[in-house]
Amino acid sequence: MKKKKSQSLLRRLFIYGGNYKYLTLIGMFLSGVSAFISLVPIVFIWLSVKEIFSIYPNIVMTDSLIRYSWLTLGSAIGTMVIYFVALMCTHLAAFRIAKNIRLCAISHLMTLPLGYFNEVGSGKLRRIISDSATQTETYLAHQLPDLVGAMVTPLGVMIFLFLFDWRLGIISLMPMALATISMMFMMGKGYSEQVAQYQTELENVNNESVEYVRGIPVVKTFGQSIFSFQKFHNTIKTYQKFVVNYTVHSRMPMVFFQTFMGSMAIFLSISGIWIFTGASDPQNFLLNFLFYLFFTPICGMMMSKIMWTSQNTLLAEDALSRVNELLSEKSLPQQSESKEVIKTFDITLNNVSFRYPNAKGNAVSDVSMSIKQGSTVALVGPSGGGKSTLAALIARFWDVTKGNIRIGGADVRNIDESELMKNISFVFQHTNLYKASILDNLKEGKPNATEEEVLEALKAARCEDIIGKLPEGIHTVVNTKGVYLSGGEAQRIAIARAILKDAPIILLDEATAFTDPENEHQIQLALNELTKGKTILMIAHRLSTIENADCIYLIANGSIKEMGTHDKLLIENGLYAEMWKEYQSAFIWNEREVLA
Ligand SMILES: Nc1ncnc2c1ncn2[C@@H]1O[C@H](COP(=O)(O)OP(=O)(O)OP(=O)(O)O)[C@@H](O)[C@H]1O
């Protein structure tokens, strides 16, 4: 990683370019040529002026004047054509490189543990893959060729300046040298870190503002003031402090830079008068002097351009390092040889411990359990106990830190990912549906399913009432344009998807609360349909769902506290019995409410 950092941005971008990198180099070269030629018309115009002065007052079209005019026109058109070809080359290469960056990032994402996606969030991933690649695209297509142009122009100008009058050449160089020194002060040590930090601060503000908007309902319902969002407030403050510090730091060098760049005419005037007094041919000197007066401001413009482009270079650098950070995420190890196939569906967890990446403690510690093929095992327990984590480990969203998980005797780490996924259906606690039609959402379970099969699954999961309400039936796109399903409804659709998939193992993470008793009843019926003859791990919040489970595990603080059938656990009169009593009283209370 360190080594990569020290490589130039262009080299690192070229890794993604293949042979297209040569197009970038050709584009850069042509852009330089075009910048140089762009100075030629000015020289010819000036030569024309000089010619006119020399033949004054008999102004006629001399051969030289005609020649100068054609050369002016020719070089102006030449500049444009060459620049156009240059941009075409750099664009072709930039698109290809950005495309390859996206492909690399996406194919690497495919190898990451599924749990990573819950952790990082789709917003951030989108920004890394899409925006960062776009940033490099703009850099390669426009900024890079323009940077070359901006560097060649002052060089060309200098050649002309020295060619006409070396004394004036040296004088016009002075302010440029001073401006360059000021620029170096501003962009010296630590500048790239500052740009990176600026990006990070900006990202923090973005993230926090999203959280803030998400939290507005909470603020409103609890009647809290805006200061409850201390974190957002602090992020803005930090950002503000950073930007102000940075501006203060750049203030003096920037003032000097602009002053020197703007002071060329003064430098030239003073020195011009001084040289003029001793000049042997005052008329010729005056004409040359005019040339300098017109030419040197171009250098100023180009210097400013170089400065801004350098900043963009750092932005592209930062974008690329974000992509590289993603690429350095550790893939889930895949056994290439000796893959094991799932023959039976008994699931066993042997002394499983797991700690989330970057977490301090274990989320699950030393858990052993067995789920016989065709049986139903339920997990219950307090929030944060580790139930969802256990289910995620069985589907290998993460690899266990210690112990092992076996399906039909085969370690999940040795089972091919597609084989594992084919045999498991997962109904999640949250975020079950994505922004697509109900039909497409269901087809995730079985891509080649016919519409009839989809309808049948929806019927089995008791979703007909939901579909009936939607404006375009199963073709309605959910999670958009005012079409939102309640948590319970979304979970029923997810159950329909699992029914369609018809996998032998079902991991079911019940949504925490269903407010509507009718919905609860429908979900129960849907579940009965889904779980027929399957091997089931069910995480339940409503204890009535699991009364008949073959075994119930009470999970708290990442480990098993109690286990057994419902009746056995009631007799033991432990934590489960307590939870059951509480649940019963809440349930009866609810029933009364409904009946009243
Ligand atoms: N992606 C994650 N990164 C880090 N820690 C996590 C992550 N997801 C869960 N945890 C932590 O792991 C522990 C177990 O969480 P888990 O979601 O498994 O609990 P749970 O029993 O399913 O809770 P609930 O009943 O509320 O759904 C908690 O302490 C939680 O904070």
Ligand SMILES: [Mg+2]
């Ligand atoms: Mg959970």
